[in-house]
Amino acid sequence: MVQAGTTQVGGRVGIVGTGHRARMYTTAVSERPDSQLVALCDLNSERMKHHQKLLKDLGRPAATEYHPDDFEKMLDEQKLDVLVVTTVDATHHLYIVPALKKGIRVLTEKPMTTDVPKCKLILDTVEETKGSLQVLFNYRYNPVHWKVEEVIASGKIGNVKSVHFEWLLDTVHGADYFRRWHRYKDKSGGLMVHKSSHHFDLVNFWINAKPKEVFGMGSLAFYGAENGAKSGWARDYYRARDSEAASDDPFAIHLEDEPGLKALYADAEHVDNYHRDMNVFAKDITIEDDMAVLVKYNTGATMTYHLTAYSPWEGYRVMFNGDKGRLELEVVESEYRVPTKKGGAADGVVHGEKALPQDGGAKITLQPLWGKAEKVPFQVGVGGHGGGDERMLDQIFGPRPGQVEKDSAVTRLSANQVDGALAMAVGLAANESFKSGKLVKIDDLLGVVL
Ligand SMILES: NC(=O)c1ccc[n+]([C@@H]2O[C@H](COP(=O)([O-])OP(=O)(O)OC[C@H]3O[C@@H](n4cnc5c(N)ncnc54)[C@H](O)[C@@H]3O)[C@@H](O)[C@H]2O)c1
Known part of the structure; x- marks a missing residue:
């Protein structure tokens, strides 16, 4: 086997x-x-x-x-x-x-x-x-991410005591979760499971620890009918296709303007009635868009985490506090977005396949106790998800003909069923905590110690 x-x-x-x-x-x-x-x-x-x-x-x-x-x-x-x-x-x-x-x-x-x-x-x-x-988990294969793991594993910041992690999704990519099946918790688990499982997996991998306790508060704070009415962003339509009201709505997606979206969804919807361009200010959304989470790990480390799905820029900042120093990662995937109108350029409306139009770069900063902060060099990945997709595909299917495997680090980046369960469990526990207002123990939730 x-x-x-x-x-x-x-x-x-x-x-x-x-x-x-x-x-x-x-x-x-x-x-x-x-x-x-x-x-x-x-x-x-x-x-x-x-x-x-x-x-x-x-x-x-x-x-x-x-x-x-x-x-x-x-x-x-x-x-x-x-x-x-x-x-x-x-x-x-x-x-x-x-x-x-x-x-x-x-x-x-x-x-x-x-x-x-x-x-x-x-x-x-x-x-x-x-x-x-x-x-x-393609994010593990982004070279900037495995560099973070290498620096922490080398002991340069000592034992990690705490992590502070903020992830921002902008009003193009973030909004996209509210147009599609992802907006229903029974289909996606909400952003805590669908999206943040990437981030929770990265933290487990970076600090080589298992999550044990989770407390969270989450809400639908921006999208949804009520919020849209209050902020004034809402327009009156069910879906963008054939809607005059949606034609210049900055929150709409126009499937016919991008050949891949047209072929996969607009031309296919007669088969299953699936509409991929629904209004983000609708009543039937069951997921959150603003989530604050606290996690405690088996090593004693803690994490404060926040995911926001309606930001003007897209990217993330992570800080690790160790007993010998501090490591910071900042990635600006997109500094700002220009809204698209119906009939306009649809390049960049779908996230992940390539770098976003206003890519602001990444930096890793290492600072030992009593010392100056220094930039940590890393390979710059090219392509979808910071080059993570390409490296992951090479690891699974082997390099393309005429190419050599990009890095021997790739095989150790592979995630198995336990990694998958632990990453998802943090999101599930956060969802439980949103409902109950109580701290959730991962071992009790899963009914097994992983
Ligand atoms: N790692 C990443 O960066 C990344 C990026 C995008 C999507 N994803 C994941 O990829 C998966 C697909 O996402 P997507 O964006 O392609 O969504 P999608 O809606 O484009 O595709 C999902 C497909 O599944 C089909 N489907 C739905 N229910 C089914 C069923 N019961 N049996 C068989 N087929 C069924 C749909 O008809 C559709 O063709 C999701 O799990 C998503 O989380 C991962």
Whole structure:
């Protein structure tokens, strides 16, 4: 059985959930001659067609298409080596579990899943099958992030006592979570699980610790019908498509202005009635946009964390206080955004595929006790998610022909089912604390000590 984290080049690959994120995997597999994408599975046949077109454009044979009802059949017929799971977050377990039972190596997008019963099912299945599950935390593969881990592991700031972490999403990228399925907690787990599991995973990885106790306060403070009416930002429409009111709304997305969005969603909505361009100031939003969280780790370290989804700039600041010094990371992904209007340039409306238009760079600053602050050099990543996507793909599928593996550090960056569970658990615990107003113990929440 192949263990998560080992580099495995080649093989028969299937993808379940053929939406936006899956395009990166379709392309990556197709660009490596030793791998072949043989099977696609999705509820929406039009979205699968878009992936068939990608395959054709890359000169690769068509994949066999399956409806989710025939997923077991797909596993039996296609003899997969690898399954990539890129469906809606709350459905990941439906595919992870049967594939592991058939001995297939599974790569799942984050979050691993969205609630405790599904998490337990996944952990138990990995245990029973001794299978290989990798959670695709691409942020770990961004060179600036693994440099932070290297500096802390080197002992230069001593033992980490506390972390202060603020993450800002702007009113383009942040707003996008409120237009799509992500705005429903039962589908995404809310931003605490869907988005912050990346950040909580990074902290677990950076300080080599396990989260134990969580307290949080979260609210829908900016998006949603009531807030929009109070601030004056709300416009009266259900979705942007064919709406005059949305045509110059800075919070709207115009699917027809970007070919990928048009093909995947506007041209596919007749199949499942999924509207990816809903009004962010709607009544039915069930997730938060402003969240304050306190975490205590098994090492005794604490973290103060804040996520804001309606900021004018996008990026993050993290500070680590150690008993020998302090380390600070600042990343400005986008200094400001210019709103797009219907018919305008849609470049940059979708986050993650490439650097944002007003990229402000990153810096790491190290300051020992009694010493001057110094800049820590690091490799600058190029491409989606600070270069993290490319490195992660090289680790999974091997480098593209003619390229060498970018860095030997990549194999140790791989995250397994326990990493996936611990990252998600902080978000789930925060969600519980938002409701109860009480501190939540992770071991009690999960019913197991990881
Ligand atoms: N790591 C990252 O940086 C990153 C970035 C974006 C998305 N993601 C993750 O990738 C996954 C997909 O996100 P996306 O942005 O591509 O969303 P999307 O809406 O574009 O795609 C989701 C796809 O899943 C399909 N689907 C929904 N329910 C299904 C079911 N029960 N069975 C089979 N297919 C089903 C939908 O039809 C759709 O094609 C999510 O888990 C998300 O969290 C990760």
